[in-house]
Amino acid sequence: MAQKTYAGITIDVNEEGYFTNPSQWTREIALEVAKELGITLTDQHYAILEFLRNRHNSGEALSIRSINHSGIIDVKTFYQLFPGAPLKKATKIAGIPKPASCI
Amino acid sequence: MDQKFPIKKVNIICAKGAIEDVYATLVMGNGAVMEGIETNLFFTFFGLDAIVKSRMDKLHTGVVGNPALRLPGGLRMPTLLGIIPGMESFTSWMMKGEMAKLDIPPVSEFLDLITAGGGKIYACKLAMDMFKFKKEDLSEHVSGILTVGEFYEHAAGEGSQIIFT
Numbered sequence: 001m002a003q004k005t006y007a008g009i010t011i012d013v014n015e016e017g018y019f020t021n022p023s024q025w026t027r028e029i030a031l032e033v034a035k036e037l038g039i040t041l042t043d044q045h046y047a048i049l050e051f052l053r054n055r056h057n058s059g060e061a062l063s064i065r066s067i068n069h070s071g072i073i074d075v076k077t078f079y080q081l082f083p084g085a086p087l088k089k090a091t092k093i094a095g096i097p098k099p100a101s102c103i
Numbered sequence: 104m105d106q107k108f109p110i111k112k113v114n115i116i117c118a119k120g121a122i123e124d125v126y127a128t129l130v131m132g133n134g135a136v137m138e139g140i141e142t143n144l145f146f147t148f149f150g151l152d153a154i155v156k157s158r159m160d161k162l163h164t165g166v167v168g169n170p171a172l173r174l175p176g177g178l179r180m181p182t183l184l185g186i187i188p189g190m191e192s193f194t195s196w197m198m199k200g201e202m203a204k205l206d207i208p209p210v211s212e213f214l215d216l217i218t219a220g221g222g223k224i225y226a227c228k229l230a231m232d233m234f235k236f237k238k239e240d241l242s243e244h245v246s247g248i249l250t251v252g253e254f255y256e257h258a259a260g261e262g263s264q265i266i267f268t
Contacts, residue, residue: 063206064137064216076219084139102134103207
């Protein structure tokens, strides 16, 4: 299993860089993962990361549509916060698996 | 995976208006937007129903001449059953129910998601003229009405693909 060091802590990741153990995640680690992806985290970013983590922990599937139901931001803002591939980037920063959904 | 030649742009043409035709386009289009791929969707002929406001959320699936259509339980649906009044509406309602369970949104909301991510929706000029549609009939998500030549201009570029669903 691959490992990476963020904020001085060694994290277990898969070959694509996604956390294999979401409990290793901290806000400081997220900051460094985001920096790697060229994103500077704000409170709004953190709010949506928490939403994604909670949703993952409760076993619910992640889709782009679920962001609209988050009550935090709409999908358009989500695309602006995590430009390019938002769900893939956001889940990587949130320390949870890459979504397996097609929507 | 070939990282040297990524798909940078997809241009998807939808010429049919049944649920499965339209959703093939929308799912592939939305998926491309989610991957950060530049996305153009081009609706023509019966596919226009997907972007005509009064029709987009009332699409049906064909129950006659559809040999892959099966009844709940897996038996083939006899073609003759398809001609029973209401069968097409019922089947379409069932399809939409199954899709909703998978968190697949209605067409109008799908267009919302695609355009929120920067995807562009276009209508075909020739088909608009043929079906006597006006710009006002179309969803506000439609960026423009294009001729074939304009479509190819929009589709141009390295790493660009044209997909006919």
